[in-house]
Amino acid sequence: MQFELLEKxxxxxxxxxxxxxxxxxxWSEIKNLKFHSVLDAFGGTASIAYKLKKQGKKVTYNDILKFNWYIGKALIENDKTILTNEDVDAILSKKPRVKYPTFIQDSFIDTYYTNEENIWLDMVVYNISKIKNEYKKAIAYFALFQSCLAKRPYNLFHRKNLYIRLSDVDRSFGNKVTWDKPFVKHFCKFVEEANNAVFSNGEANKSLNHDAMELDLDYDLVYVDTPYISDDGGGTDYLEFYHFLEGLVNYNNWYELIDHNSKHKKMQKRDNPxxxxxxIEKSFNDLFNKFKSSIIVVSYRSDGYPAIEVLENILKKYKNNVKTSIYSSHKYALSKRTSQEVIIIGY
Ligand SMILES: C[S@@+](CC[C@H](N)C(=O)[O-])C[C@H]1O[C@@H](n2cnc3c(N)ncnc32)[C@H](O)[C@@H]1O
Incomplete structure (x- = not known):
C-alpha cells in the first residue's frame, strides 16, 4: 500500500x-500540526489537496468553477476508477447515427482553435457528456482541459489570438510543437497522467463546487489559496482566464452564459470579491471569522495585496498564534526577484 502511494x-x-x-x-510547514480533516477551500488544480490526500488526511476539495470541481472529483474524490483503452477509444470515435452538436465550431471560428480542432472538440465533449460513471467522466474532462490549455498561447483564453499559433514568424516565446500536436495525442497523454494519479488513502474524500463563503462544515484545518491580487491592485479573475473550460462543462447552456459583446466570447462576469x-480585506476577515474554529493556513505572496502584515493582523483577531513562513530556495536566493511565496498559519 505504502509503495503504491509513493508511486502515485x-x-x-x-x-x-x-x-x-x-x-x-x-506540507513541511504544517505536518506537525494536529489535524485530520482538511478543506482546500480554493482548490484550483488540487495540487495541495492531493498532497494532503497522500499524507493520509481526510480531504475536502472545493472550487467555485465547475470545471475545477471535475478535477477534484477525478484526483481527490475518486479512489479507484481509471479510464481504460476502450473508454478512450469510445470517447475519441465518431458514433454512427449520432447527430453531433456544432456549438464550438459555430461560435469560436478563428478564436482559439482551428475549424478542424473545433469539430473534434464538439464531438469529444458530446461523447464525454454521455459517460455514465461520474469518475470516468471527470478523468475524461480533466484530460480534455489539460489538452485545451497545452494548445493555447499563454495557456489562457483571455484573448482571441489563434493567429499567434498559426502565423509563420520567429517567436521569442511559446512552443509551436506543443500547440500543433494533435488534440488526440495530448488527450491520451493526460488520460495516462490522470490514471497514474488515482489512489485511495482509505478516507472518504470529497470534491465540492461552492463559493468558499458558503461552505458550512467543520474541518480541523482549512487551507486558503485565494486568487492573487498584486500590489498595484490587479486581481486574477479565473473565470476570465479559463471561461472556455467552464463552457465545456456547461455545453448545453454555454450560449446563455456568454458575454456576446466580447470579441473572444468570454463568459459574463460574475461578482467575485x-x-x-x-x-478583499473584508473577505479575508469574513473567511477567517467563518473558519475560526479550524487551524487556518493561508498562501500568499510577499508583494500581494493586502500586505502580509495586514493579513496577519486580521488572522490575529481570531487565532491566538499566528506564524508566517517565507519560502526560500537556492534558486530564489540567487535571483533578483522580490516576490516570495509565503504561508501564514493561525492556530
Ligand atoms: C490561486 S488559485 C488556487 C490554486 C491551487 N491552490 C492550486 O494549487 O492549483 C485560486 C482558485 O480559487 C478559485 N476561486 C475563486 N473565487 C472563489 C470562491 N469565492 N470560492 C471558491 N473558490 C474560488 C478559483 O477558481 C481558483 O481556482
Missing part, C-alpha cells in the same frame, strides 16, 4: 497560480 504522481499542470512546486514545502482590491 500528480499530473503536470499549466494552471495559473498552481502551488504544485510549493506542495512539499507547505476575491478579485476586487476594495473588498
Amino acid at each position: 504522481t500528480f499530473p503536470t499542470t499549466r494552471y495559473q497560480g498552481s502551488k504544485l512546486r510549493f506542495a512539499n514545502w507547505i 476575491w478579485c476586487d482590491n476594495t473588498r
Whole structure:
C-alpha cells in the first residue's frame, strides 16, 4: 500500500497560480500540526489537496468553477476508477447515427482553435457528456482541459489570438510543437497522467463546487489559496482566464452564459470579491471569522495585496498564534526577484 502511494504522481499542470512546486514545502510547514480533516477551500488544480490526500488526511476539495470541481472529483474524490483503452477509444470515435452538436465550431471560428480542432472538440465533449460513471467522466474532462490549455498561447483564453499559433514568424516565446500536436495525442497523454494519479488513502474524500463563503462544515484545518491580487491592485479573475473550460462543462447552456459583446466570447462576469482590491480585506476577515474554529493556513505572496502584515493582523483577531513562513530556495536566493511565496498559519 505504502509503495503504491509513493508511486502515485500528480499530473503536470499549466494552471495559473498552481502551488504544485510549493506542495512539499507547505506540507513541511504544517505536518506537525494536529489535524485530520482538511478543506482546500480554493482548490484550483488540487495540487495541495492531493498532497494532503497522500499524507493520509481526510480531504475536502472545493472550487467555485465547475470545471475545477471535475478535477477534484477525478484526483481527490475518486479512489479507484481509471479510464481504460476502450473508454478512450469510445470517447475519441465518431458514433454512427449520432447527430453531433456544432456549438464550438459555430461560435469560436478563428478564436482559439482551428475549424478542424473545433469539430473534434464538439464531438469529444458530446461523447464525454454521455459517460455514465461520474469518475470516468471527470478523468475524461480533466484530460480534455489539460489538452485545451497545452494548445493555447499563454495557456489562457483571455484573448482571441489563434493567429499567434498559426502565423509563420520567429517567436521569442511559446512552443509551436506543443500547440500543433494533435488534440488526440495530448488527450491520451493526460488520460495516462490522470490514471497514474488515482489512489485511495482509505478516507472518504470529497470534491465540492461552492463559493468558499458558503461552505458550512467543520474541518480541523482549512487551507486558503485565494486568487492573487498584486500590489498595484490587479486581481486574477479565473473565470476570465479559463471561461472556455467552464463552457465545456456547461455545453448545453454555454450560449446563455456568454458575454456576446466580447470579441473572444468570454463568459459574463460574475461578482467575485476575491478579485476586487476594495473588498478583499473584508473577505479575508469574513473567511477567517467563518473558519475560526479550524487551524487556518493561508498562501500568499510577499508583494500581494493586502500586505502580509495586514493579513496577519486580521488572522490575529481570531487565532491566538499566528506564524508566517517565507519560502526560500537556492534558486530564489540567487535571483533578483522580490516576490516570495509565503504561508501564514493561525492556530
Ligand atoms: C490561486 S488559485 C488556487 C490554486 C491551487 N491552490 C492550486 O494549487 O492549483 C485560486 C482558485 O480559487 C478559485 N476561486 C475563486 N473565487 C472563489 C470562491 N469565492 N470560492 C471558491 N473558490 C474560488 C478559483 O477558481 C481558483 O481556482
